[in-house]
Amino acid sequence: MSEVPQVLGIILCERVLQDVLRRDAISCINIHNGMTVQDFPAVVPLVFAFAQVSGSHHEFSYQFKMIDRQAQVIAISPVAKVEPLPNRYMTHKIISAFSGLVFREEGMYNVVLALDGAEVGALPFQVIQVTPEAGA
Numbered sequence: 455m456s457e458v459p460q461v462l463g464i465i466l467c468e469r470v471l472q473d474v475l476r477r478d479a480i481s482c483i484n485i486h487n488g489m490t491v492q493d494f495p496a497v498v499p500l501v502f503a504f505a506q507v508s509g510s511h512h513e514f515s516y517q518f519k520m521i522d523r524q525a526q527v528i529a530i531s532p533v534a535k536v537e538p539l540p541n542r543y544m545t546h547k548i549i550s551a552f553s554g555l556v557f558r559e560e561g562m563y564n565v566v567l568a569l570d571g572a573e574v575g576a577l578p579f580q581v582i583q584v585t586p587e588a589g590a
Contacts (some may be wrong), residue, residue: 459507459514461575462545466565470502470549480504480547488580491557496581498555505567505575507546509539518550518577519566528563529555550589557581 461539468484482504489498493503503518520529531550548567557563565577 457510457512458569458572458574459510459544459546461567461569462506462508462543464503464565464567464577466577466579467502467504468500470504472549476519478544478547486579487577488582490582490584492584492586494557494559494583496557498552498557500551500553501555503550503552503565503567505568506546507548509542509544509546510536511538511539511542514570516548517568517571518552519533519568520552521564521576522559523529523561523563524585542559 465482466486467482468486471481471483473479482502486501515533516536517533518531519527522528530550531552534548534550536546536548542553560581560583563581565579566573567575
C-alpha cells in the first residue's frame with residue numbers, strides 16, 4: 455500500500471485559471487468560505503474545489519464531496535487520477551467542479567476531499583439566509 459499524500463489546503467472558488475505554459479501556476483478567483491442566499495433551495499450554477507496535497511511518487515485518485523449537516527452527500531465530483539511527481543518536494547494541485555449545486559437549507563456544509571477513497575480533509579462551508587431590507 456502506497457502512502458497517501460497529505461492535504462495542505464482546500465478552497466472553494468468561482469473560477470480556476472491555469473497558466474498554459476507553466477501548468478503548476480494556478481489562480482483561484484473569488485474564494486468562498488460561505489454564502490448568503492435569499493431563498494431556498496439555493497442553486498449555485500458552478501463552483502470549483504481546489505486542493506493542494508503533498509507530492510507522491512505513486513499514482514492516486516481523488517474526489518470531492520459536498521456534505522450537509524446530516525452527513526448526506528449532496529454533490530460529488532467524478533473520480534480523477536493523478537500521475538506521480540518526479541520530486542517529493544513538489545505538490546499536487548487538484549481541481550474539480552460542482553455544477554448545479556443545490557443547497558436546500560441554511561447551515562454548515564463540508565467540502566470533503568477523498569484520496570484513494572479515504573476522506574483525508576474537509577473545508578467547512580456555511581450557507582446563511584438573509585432577507586432583503588424593506589425599501590433597500
